Amino acid sequence: MKKLIYISLFFTTIIFSQSPDTLYPVQAFTSNGYKYGYINRDGNLVIQAKYDFAKDFSEGLAFVKSDNSSDEWLCINIFAETVFKLSANFVFDFKSDQAKVINHNDSVYFINRTGIRTDFKAPPLDFNAKKIPIPYYESGKWGYRMGPDNIILPAIYEMAGEFSEDLAPVFIKFSVSDLPEVNCFNAFINLKGEVVLRTELKYNDNGYLVTGYFYSPGRWQNGVCRYYTSNDPKTRVMKYIRNDGRVIW
Structure with missing residues (x-):
């Protein structure tokens, strides 16, 4: 018989190592209206809800905006410290230590983990990757x-x-x-x-x-x-x- 785990039952305990990407963006109501912050795997708000927009953490870094009407993006770490800032139409999550940026004229470039422009480097092929x-x-x-x-x-x-x-x-x-x-x-x-x-x-x-x-x-x-x-x-x-x-x- 198949084992079902219903949403209303929360009895299973899983030990999960804390990693840089176990923080998740959420919206919470504040004195300044709804803002984005980050929760951990236990549902605790560990980064204060203070951003107008927030993306997922990837490789220990996440892009957020303090003002949705601005084109300024902040790159933060898991301690909510600003690593660097940049102006762009949009930024993608980090992958293999680089992030794609769409500029104001819709041109594309890549940055490293410190926000410096860098040449695109194709991620290495993982021949042992699990087939899905x-x-x-x-x-x-x-x-x-x-x-x-x-x-x-x-x-x-x-x-x-x-x-x-x-x-x-x-x-x-x-x-x-x-x-x-x-x-x-x-x-x-x-x-x-x-x-x-x-x-x-x-x-x-x-x-x-x-x-x-x-x-x-x-x-x-x-x-x-x-x-x-x-x-x-x-x-x-x-x-x-x-x-x-x-x-x-």
């Missing part, structure tokens, strides 16, 4: 395969997202009331197709939704996944869930 199953569509359902003819999981899912850290979001019709939407998932499965995390629609006595589906879930990052409570950008709330089923924000 990809979704495929067949007869109105989704499944996973490793290649054109190597089916890992049959096409039985209403929706199927990408695997990361050996977990993938899917939508399963557990009951006739389970109706999928775009970017909507109600479970996470492992590489064996076992349901590891499951959510369901629950309402309180006043008719308000208490728990709902996983909308637009991101990639798992050190055992934590970001998702939203709906598809509506005006009303949806950003949430984080751990791979032990605990919702930390």
